[in-house]
Amino acid sequence: GNDGKRAFSIPIDNSSRDAGFLKLDTISMAKYLSDNGWNSEYLRWYINYCCRDDYGCVMDDVSAWAGIHYFAARTGTAANADSHAVVTWPEGNGWIARKMAERFLANIRCNACVLNIERSGNNMAVDYYDLKRKTTVRLLAESVIYAAPRFTAFRTIKDFRLKKPSYANSFGYSPWMIANITVQAVPEGKGAALSWDNVSYNSKSLGYVLANHQDIESHMNKSVLTYYMPLTFGDPDSERARSVKLSHEEWAEMIVNDLSQMHHGIGELVEELNVWLWGHAMIRPATGFIWSRERAEARKPHGKIFFAHSDMSGISLFEEAQYWGILASREAFHRLNSRV
Numbered sequence: 369g370n371d372g373k374r375a376f377s378i379p380i381d382n383s384s385r386d387a388g389f390l391k392l393d394t395i396s397m398a399k400y401l402s403d404n405g406w407n408s409e410y411l412r413w414y415i416n417y418c419c420r421d422d423y424g425c426v427m428d429d430v431s432a433w434a435g436i437h438y439f440a441a442r443t444g445t446a447a448n449a450d451s452h453a454v455v456t457w458p459e460g461n462g463w464i465a466r467k468m469a470e471r472f473l474a475n476i477r478c479n480a481c482v483l484n485i486e487r488s489g490n491n492m493a494v495d496y497y498d499l500k501r502k503t504t505v506r507l508l509a510e511s512v513i514y515a516a517p518r519f520t521a522f523r524t525i526k527d528f529r530l531k532k533p534s535y536a537n538s539f540g541y542s543p544w545m546i547a548n549i550t551v552q553a554v555p556e557g558k559g560a561a562l563s564w565d566n567v568s569y570n571s572k573s574l575g576y577v578l579a580n581h582q583d584i585e586s587h588m589n590k591s592v593l594t595y596y597m598p599l600t601f602g603d604p605d606s607e608r609a610r611s612v613k614l615s616h617e618e619w620a621e622m623i624v625n626d627l628s629q630m631h632h633g634i635g636e637l638v639e640e641l642n643v644w645l646w647g648h649a650m651i652r653p654a655t656g657f658i659w660s661r662e663r664a665e666a667r668k669p670h671g672k673i674f675f676a677h678s679d680m681s682g683i684s685l686f687e688e689a690q691y692w693g694i695l696a697s698r699e700a701f702h703r704l705n706s707r708v
Contacts, residue, residue: 369383369384369385369386369388369389370384370386370388371384371385371386372384373385373386374441374443375389375440376389376433376436376437376440376441377441378441378442378444378685378687378688379681379687379688379691379692380437380441380658380681380682380683380688381681381691383437383441389433390433390659392431392432392433392436393431393432393433393434393655393656393657393658393659393660394431394655394656395431395432395655396427396428396429396430396431396432396655397415397419397427397428397430397431397432397434397435397436398412398416398426398427398428399432400432400435400436401415401427412427413569413570415427415435417567417574418435418438418439419435419438420574420598420600421574421596421598422438422683422684422685423438423542423650423652423653423683423684424542424543424544424598424600424649424650424652424684425542425598425600425652425653425654426600429652429654429655430652430653430654430655431653431654431655431656431657431658432655433658433659434653434658434682434683437683454564456564461686477496477498479498479499479500480496480497480498480499480505481496481497481499482494482495482496482524483495483496483497483504483524484524484526485512485514485524485525485526485673486525486526486527487526487671487672488508490510491508491509491510492508492509492510492511492512492671492672492673493506493507493508493509494506494507494508494509494512495507510672510703510704511672511673511674511700511703511704512672512673512674512700513673513674513675513676513693513696513697513700514673514674514675514676514677515675515676515677515693515696516677517541517648517651517677517679518539518666518675518677518679518680519539519541519648521675522536525670525673527670527671528670533665533666533670534662534665535661535662535663535665535666538657538660538662538663539651539662539666539679540604540651540652540654540657541604541647541648541649541650541651541652541679542598542599542600542604542648542649542650542651542652543598543599543604543607543608543611543645543646543647543648543649544596544597544598544599544645544646544649544650545597545599545611545619545643545644545645545646546594546595546596546597546643546644546646547594547595547597547619547623547641547642547643547644548579548592548593548594548595548640548641548642548644549576549592549593549594549595549623549627549638549640549641549642550590550591550592550638550639550640550641551590551591551592551593551634551637551638551639552589552590552637552638552639553589553590553591553637554578554591555591555593555627555630555631555634555637556631557630557631557632559630562578563578564577564578565577566578566630568626568629568630571626571629572597572601572626573595573596573597573623573626574596574597574598575595575596575630576593576594576595576596576627577593577594577596578591578592578593579591579592579593579594590639593627595623595627598649599611604652608647611645611647612645612647616643619643620641620643623641623643624638624641649684650678650679650684651678651679651681651682651683651684653682653683657682658682658683663680663682666680667680669699672703674696674697674699674700674703675692675696676689676692676693676695676696676697677689677692678692680692
């Protein structure tokens with residue numbers, strides 16, 4: 369960019385503010401492809417797949433800036449790994465969370481649902497419901513880091529319940545369905561050999577991850593398939609309403625039918641199939657949101673409440689969540705030290 373910054377960066381806020389790039393946020397990824405004459409059926413399927421995979425919405429809804437960011441921003445390299453190397457565990461980011469939690473177990477309160485956050489004199493009061501004790505507990509703190517999706521803040525922060533902030537309606541979230549399927553044997557079928565991430569062309573799903581793909585045993589018997597489907601067949605509100613009406617049996621039938629396209633007879637291998645619905649799984653980088661006034665406004669602390677979540681970036685990436693967590697920690701630390 370003309371400001372010397374990379375056009376697309378992680379974290380997003382390190383990206384160039386060059387107007388030539390920012391204008392891409394005003395059109396959809398689908399329009400960007402059409403404007404450039406890129407109409408290959410296979411290309412458009414792949415781009416749409418990527419938008420559904422990373423953003424939970426189709427390319428007609430995704431900002432072209434966000435769509436290009438998916439491909440152009442991943443420039444990080446490791447000192448001891450190839451550029452295409454992936455760091456992952458069978459249990460996903462849960463492994464990292466557990467390792468971090470081990471250092472702070474004495475300060476972590478589980479089975480606690482935050483109900484209210486409000487000012488109390490010079491402090492902040494945090495009220496939560498203790499599910500085990502079946503009672504409400506109040507904590508007093510000099511500052512609060514709110515590391516949850518922003519739409520929940522409109523219910524838990526008292527000031528926001530009384531009057532929603534100006535940016536409230538600009539935050540949109542994508543619903544997802546995720547299933548874990550235990551099978552008696554590793555599935556077989558035509559096409560590419562089994563990988564960690566397995567995709568079926570033109571499926572309504574994103575395919576599945578073979579959760580124990582990195583096991584070093586020479587022969588695998590049972591396996592767990594983690595199946596992903598962003599609910600992009602209508603607007604988010606309609607999809608949320610539709611998804612909760614479907615029974616477990618209906619979801620299971622749909623999933624097995626889809627997987628059978630890749631692995632004929634896989635239904636006979638299924639031992640257990642668990643379905644989980646995420647009504648607000650990830651922020652939607654809809655056209656015009658990434659570089660909007662509303663997102664900029666949502667970055668600001670609210671009094672002694674500092675916000676930290678990937679939805680503040682407009683895209684759902686681990687690195688973005690980490691960035692905002694560090695920034696909020698520094699801001700809270702500075703406030704504590706200055707006692708403003």
